[in-house]
Amino acid sequence: MPPTMKVLIYRHSVVTRLTHWINVVALTLLLMSGLQIFNAHPALYWGQKSTFAEPWVALTAVERGDKMIGLTKVGPLTLETTGLFGFSGNETRGFPAWATAPGYRNLADGRHWHFFFAWVFVLNGLVYLSANSLNGHIRRDLLPTRNELAPRHLWHEILDHARLRFARGEEARRYNTLQKLAYGGVVLVVLPLMVLTGLTMSPAVNAGQPWLPVVFGGRQSARTIHFICAGLITTFVLVHVAMVLLSGVWNNLRSMVTGRYAIDVEGDAR
Template sequence: MSPAPSARVFVARHSLVVRLTHWTNVAALLVLLLSGLQIFNAHPALYWGDVSVFDRPWIAMFAAERGETAVGLTKIGPWTFETTGVLGFSDNRVRGFPAWATLPGYRSLADGRRWHFFFAWLFVLNGLVYWSAALVGGHLRRDLLPRRGELSPRHLAAEAAAHARLRFAKGEAALGYNTLQKLAYLAVIAGLLPLMVLTGLSMSPGVNAGLPWLPELFGGRQSARTIHFLSAGLIVLFVVVHLLMVAAAGPANSLRAMITGKFAVTPGDAS
């Protein structure tokens, strides 16, 4: 007997491997971000090239005296902004990012590096598990690669317009990723995340000695550090947009699917 049109049916959406690697990535990336900002605070400036040119940073966070008080300043290219309390000077001390945004909260380059390196290797191993399962199990081909016609300008424009109006797929159409999701996920898992790993390795003296061509691939050791930082910023932006889209589309169903693997579908719903 078929279910009533209004009855919800729970169907499988995410495999166990996808769910486990997703939540492992959430934890690893959070720790990597916070510990990375702790490491950045040891020298809160970025450069292009192979060496640090201290008087010509591309980005810098510092403090300056203004009368009898100190103010935090952030320099981006030729522009300088006052960012007291957030960047450059916070908690009555000179520091790039504030204590609440770093791991650990206290000033410690050594502890920040320990947290960062441990979770960096966890992140790499987790990525290898995900990619192996995606290739062997067909997740990459079945769920992430755009199909014929999905990359046409008309189709992409229609999806972008629907997203702008917060109109999302319903019913069985919601079981798969739309083209914008596929492109965004591919850009992150096949672009940004590997770039983070490679630029991170490019900053390691041991890797520099064994693979001197790796930092040169990015224009030098300091350029690799800058690209590493910018990639982290883009990943944060992706996460923010991702969470907003989950909230707009229905967080309960999306979270259930990523925790239990089951997605609720109402037969007869229009896509």
């Protein structure tokens, strides 16, 4: 087997690195302030109006004996979630204080935080898309090719990920197809849905754009879709962090701080 050596390649531009870390802060506080807003009425519905007797999801608390029990209802399923959902910190609340921003109960402050970081996130996203469209990063590195979308190739990558086999050598120079599809799905589908459903919940926007609630089947449906999208983004982030940890923490962090990423190449490949 030929000898190999570590070679540092330039993987992430300054714009990509800067917008990435701004996104980390913005998305974290968007989620936490969103949970603060959700706690004002911890239930989800479908349609235009809230049918209080028939929520699709509800985080509630009931008195059982001499203590309060937190309950999470999802459709016909009811789970006891005391200390996490429904009842925590000796008070009835959907999500616990440590998961919300601010930690104390205040809907107005939660909205202020949420709207501020929503603008930070949107403007940061526009900078990312503009800069990386101009330098060719999106076209060159994020759009999958026809060969990469072939079923056999996709199945091979799924099996490699399931077995925790990560790209090495020249293959590590670029994103794999699953990464491209995940990033594309979040950027092109989930995030636009988040923005549009968020706007749909605004009475002021509804007055100027009455077609928005119709598109999503009502303001309550938009709220539910908004919450589902938040869950999808949270799942994406957790999987992303897990992959970073499993494929090499220092190498991945260095690439997002300095832009340099180490790959293994054969000794004569310099």
